[in-house]
Amino acid sequence: MILPVVLFFTLCAYLIYFYRKSHNYWKNRGLEYVKPTIPFGNFSNFYSKKEGFGETFAKIYGEIKSRGVRHGGGYYFWNPLYIPTDPVIIKDIFISSFEHFKNHGFYMVKEDPMTQHLFNLEDDKWRDVRAKLSHCFTSGKMRNMFNVMVEHTDVLKRVLKEELSDKSDVKIKKILVRYTTDVVSKCLMGVNTDTLINDKAEILWHGSEFFSKTWGYINNTIVLLIPRAILQKLNFRITPKETEVFFKDLFKNIKSYREKNNDTRNDLFDSVLKLSDPNYTSNLNDFNGKKGMEPLNFDITVAQCYGFFVAGFETSSTTITFALYELAKNMDKQDLLRQDINDTLKKYNNELTYDSVQNMEYLEMVLKETLRLYPAFPFIPRGCNKDYKVPGTDFVVKKGTGVILSGMGIQRDPEYWPNPEKFEPQRFSIQNRDKIVPYTYFPFGEGPRLCIAHRFGQLQTKVGILTLIKDYKITINEAMKPLKFGSYGIVLAPRDDIWLNFERIN
Numbered sequence: 078m079i080l081p082v083v084l085f086f087t088l089c090a091y092l093i094y095f096y097r098k099s100h101n102y103w104k105n106r107g108l109e110y111v112k113p114t115i116p117f118g119n120f121s122n123f124y125s126k127k128e129g130f131g132e133t134f135a136k137i138y139g140e141i142k143s144r145g146v147r148h149g150g151g152y153y154f155w156n157p158l159y160i161p162t163d164p165v166i167i168k169d170i171f172i173s174s175f176e177h178f179k180n181h182g183f184y185m186v187k188e189d190p191m192t193q194h195l196f197n198l199e200d201d202k203w204r205d206v207r208a209k210l211s212h213c214f215t216s217g218k219m220r221n222m223f224n225v226m227v228e229h230t231d232v233l234k235r236v237l238k239e240e241l242s243d244k245s246d247v248k249i250k251k252i253l254v255r256y257t258t259d260v261v262s263k264c265l266m267g268v269n270t271d272t273l274i275n276d277k278a279e280i281l282w283h284g285s286e287f288f289s290k291t292w293g294y295i296n297n298t299i300v301l302l303i304p305r306a307i308l309q310k311l312n313f314r315i316t317p318k319e320t321e322v323f324f325k326d327l328f329k330n331i332k333s334y335r336e337k338n339n340d341t342r343n344d345l346f347d348s349v350l351k352l353s354d355p356n357y358t359s360n361l362n363d364f365n366g367k368k369g370m371e372p373l374n375f376d377i378t379v380a381q382c383y384g385f386f387v388a389g390f391e392t393s394s395t396t397i398t399f400a401l402y403e404l405a406k407n408m409d410k411q412d413l414l415r416q417d418i419n420d421t422l423k424k425y426n427n428e429l430t431y432d433s434v435q436n437m438e439y440l441e442m443v444l445k446e447t448l449r450l451y452p453a454f455p456f457i458p459r460g461c462n463k464d465y466k467v468p469g470t471d472f473v474v475k476k477g478t479g480v481i482l483s484g485m486g487i488q489r490d491p492e493y494w495p496n497p498e499k500f501e502p503q504r505f506s507i508q509n510r511d512k513i514v515p516y517t518y519f520p521f522g523e524g525p526r527l528c529i530a531h532r533f534g535q536l537q538t539k540v541g542i543l544t545l546i547k548d549y550k551i552t553i554n555e556a557m558k559p560l561k562f563g564s565y566g567i568v569l570a571p572r573d574d575i576w577l578n579f580e581r582i583n
């Protein structure tokens with residue numbers, strides 16, 4: 078009986094010693110830091126479900142900033158995190174010193190093949206794949222994809238009409254996820270997922286499971302805390318096996334259909350497929366300019382499609398949802414937007430074309446302001462892979478330290494954004510744009526790791542917003558609770574449903 082008690086107290090004593098020692102890291106290094114507590118470090122509010130992950134980072138940013146310093150430290154459990162608040166340092170990390178911060182530092186192992194997508198790929202492999210896929214998202218490609226986005230708005234409107242046949246309020250996020258799932262799948266892989274028509278479609282499960290509460294909560298904690306090498310030995314997976322099998326089957330089916338029908342579309346799927354063909358890659362230059370790039374194996378090839386799918390549907394549907402929510406609260410801005418949409422369409426014979434959307438100036442401002450307040454990725458992680466001397470200081474961030482660039486923190490910082498909580502698209506008018514301090518706004522990231530599909534994401538989001546605002550007056554439904562952020566996944570999301578009323582006006 079005595080032995081277990083002794084063991085228990087010894088373990089507790091060791092843990093307290095270990096935590097105290099770890100939590101002295103920033104103090105010993107002479108950097109301001111936000112005081113951590115045992116066991117969660119600065120994340121007690123996150124683990125007691127009071128706030129979202131990105132929100133916690135924004136608060137740490139705010140506290141460091143309030144001390145009048147340019148950078149500081151925080152703790153995730155016992156792990157130190159470096160958090161700059163000065164846009165000059167942020168710019169340096171994104172751009173000039175990119176070589177020190179090439180990777181996101183997320184969990185990526187070959188035992189869980191679907192983790193090997195572009196967002197997670199590292200070093201030379203990332204550079205090679207990124208360089209070969211960038212052409213999939215040029216402005217020219219956007220014109221073709223635009224037609225697919227518009228085609229799907231017809232179904233979106235039909236589904237919304239059916240939903241509204243016996244009521245006026247809708248949980249809009251759930252419908253928008255289906256819209257962006259269908260658009261992303263069709264544009265990038267050429268498949269009709271038809272989730273707008275069938276809300277029980279299997280792909281929805283595989284997409285939302287990735288973001289779902291329990292998975293996100295538990296897995297994020299494990300992969301952020303335990304070294305990758307240990308998890309790899311334990312064969313730890315964050316992707317459900319069923320999801321891996323589903324995407325592998327989907328990939329094989331698309332591949333065999335295209336081969337049988339000699340169907341070349343020049344989309345993301347074709348580009349990824351080519352990178353798995355040794356005959357093709359042997360004629361490519363690798364990132365060093367050396368002839369002959371190593372072909373991607375089957376797992377990495379499928380992972381690219383999976384990664385683009387996952388990165389593509391949730392970010393945009395969340396952004397459309399937040400935009401509608403703010404427009405419902407700010408009727409004057411909603412009216413201005415509708416006016417902008419209708420006036421611009423008139424100039425284009427009332428046809429919704431790619432050029433007409435590009436010329437909707439207020440729509441652009443609404444999108445930018447929505448992403449300022451609600452950046453879909455509210456913080457951008459970087460792993461420090463080489464000691465880094467912070468410009469203008471003697472401080473060195475050591476190799477292996479996690480770095481967090483808090484978009485949500487700086488984009489709501491009153492020094493750069495007066496009255497930051499207010500939804501004010503005018504901040505991004507042509508006249509005001511030049512006043513924005515560089516690197517205080519980066520919803521798509523910056524530098525070589527900038528969101529590869531930022532044009533696609535913006536276009537898809539704009540098409541979604543304009544479709545609904547053009548035809549409906551949108552107001553907040555009384556069932557809507559005060560907005561709180563979800564405390565599970567990495568993508569910023571509302572914790573509760575966003576309840577909106579839709580009144581047809583066209």
Ligand code: HEM
Binds near residue numbers: 393538
């Ligand atoms: C409103 C929509 C979107 C937002 C706000 C957004 C934001 C971001 C951000 C912040 C990053 C990290 C950038 C960095 O580390 O500097 C990122 C990366 C990425 N995004 Fe997006 N994104 C959006 C839409 C999309 C869409 C539609 C797709 C796919 C079709 C996509 C695919 C990716 C991929 C593959 C990466 C990893 C790039 C790399 O590491 O090289 N995103 N995105």
